[in-house]
Amino acid sequence: MTTDASTPAQRKSIQLRFKGVQFDTSVWPCSEDLLKRQVEIENLSQVLLNAQSPLVFAIDAPWGGGKTTFFRLWQHYLTHEKKVSLYLNAWESDFAEDPLLPMLAILDRWLSDQSNSTAVRKAWEKAKTYAPGIIKSTAVAATKAATFGALDLDKEYEKLASELSGGIVGSLVDSFNIKKKSLDSFKIQLSKALDALPEGQENLILFVDELDRCKPTYAIEVLERIKHLFDVDRIVFVLAINRDQLCKSFQGVYGPSFDGIHYLRRFVDLDYRLRTQDIGAYINARIRQPEILEYFNSRRSERDDYEYGSNVLGFLATRFDFTLRDIDQFVVRLKLILRSIPHDHYLDIPLLIPMMALRQENPDLYARYVESALCANEVAEFILGGPIGIVVFDHSMAVAVGYLIAAARDPHEQTSIDHLITPWSEWYEHAKEKDPQAAIISTVVEFASDCRDWRRRREMQKLAFSRIELVNKIDVS
Structure with missing residues (x-):
């Protein structure tokens, strides 16, 4: 431009x-x-x-x-x-x-x-x-045919370029002198x-x-x-x-x-x-685009899910070393997903964004989770970047991990997820006296144990998976 x-x-x-x-x-x-x-x-x-x-x-x-x-x-x-x-x-x-x-x-x-x-x-x-005296001889023909064809090629230099491309120049010294003269005159x-x-x-x-x-x-x-x-x-x-x-x-x-x-x-x-930027501020601005805010406003969200989304994406961007371009592409995919959701449907952003990142960073583990969410703790350790009991994360990611575990609840109530919650409960019991992360760990347990509306959330999960697969088939540049 x-x-x-x-x-x-x-x-x-x-x-x-x-x-x-x-x-x-x-x-x-x-x-x-x-x-x-x-x-x-x-x-x-x-x-x-x-x-x-x-x-x-x-x-x-x-x-x-x-x-x-x-x-x-x-x-x-x-x-x-x-x-x-x-x-x-x-x-x-x-x-x-x-x-x-x-x-x-x-x-x-x-x-x-x-x-x-x-x-x-x-x-x-x-x-x-x-110009023809300084342009590569092989490019002269292309020059006349291209959008730069408006060039008024001087006959003497056009002839020279033609001779150069044909390899029949009689004097290399003369050729050099003409090119030198062309360059000086051009400048x-x-x-x-x-x-x-x-x-x-x-x-x-x-x-x-x-x-x-x-x-x-x-x-x-x-x-x-x-x-x-x-x-x-x-x-x-x-x-x-x-x-x-x-x-x-x-x-x-x-x-x-x-x-x-x-x-x-x-x-x-x-x-x-170019100086390093505040990735968190950049993500916060990107996630607050009108189209994304409109999605939540139209569904009368009870809490600021887009703020959770911003915090979760900020954590994941650091975890997986996202560039600014990676973040832009991620937000474009998020917008495409939200646009595709019927007006009377809703997605849990604390689940959607980690799943989008997992699909991008570890497709095999993502496919296993889609097949059976019983590998939720393995997913949690991957996206958090460390094992249960050691890894450091924030409240927004605690909500996200809680959702990941809760989604493993069987729709027919035939499978217990207690074994998924137990490692977090044990961590909390050890941490509540002296670990500043105790409240955050407690949040994981709270959201993982929440049985309310789990059938509706199961349907939202299926909808999220289908949309994630859809947007990953689209080339987002």
């Missing part, structure tokens, strides 16, 4: 899409800033908008660590401040013969619209005529075209996302193109990377002993580690 603050009319109409929700870029802070990135973004913007350029700046975070969301919010802020920024998803364009093409394409979408500046338009048109014209930046904006911010998800060879080519072709004053590249993963990609190309960290330093001038 390109955001362009070049004219008042365009600025007024600009909107960005954030996780499927459009938001007005005239408003800052953004309501979707669930991780409170505002100060971080404002400070980085002031540094990079006024930094000595050219500059390549890397935002480092693990997969699912919120880099794309951070970029979207950052673009939102820049647009609100009437600054120009451009966005390229490298992973979505790694089919290109040459990564230079998608880079030129996003520049073209911005600069070709500068109808109020004849000098800028002319400079960019000239820059495009030099000169691009520098002139950057006068399209709004008054008061020193540098163009160009975000490159998902670089670590690209094919290793393509990721390397992107870095090389940025460093060697866009080392132009007033351009700042901001890369979203998972440093460890990207270095492993380099090793996949150059061998396991290759020093990927040292190699990456050749291309990146400055690093920034």
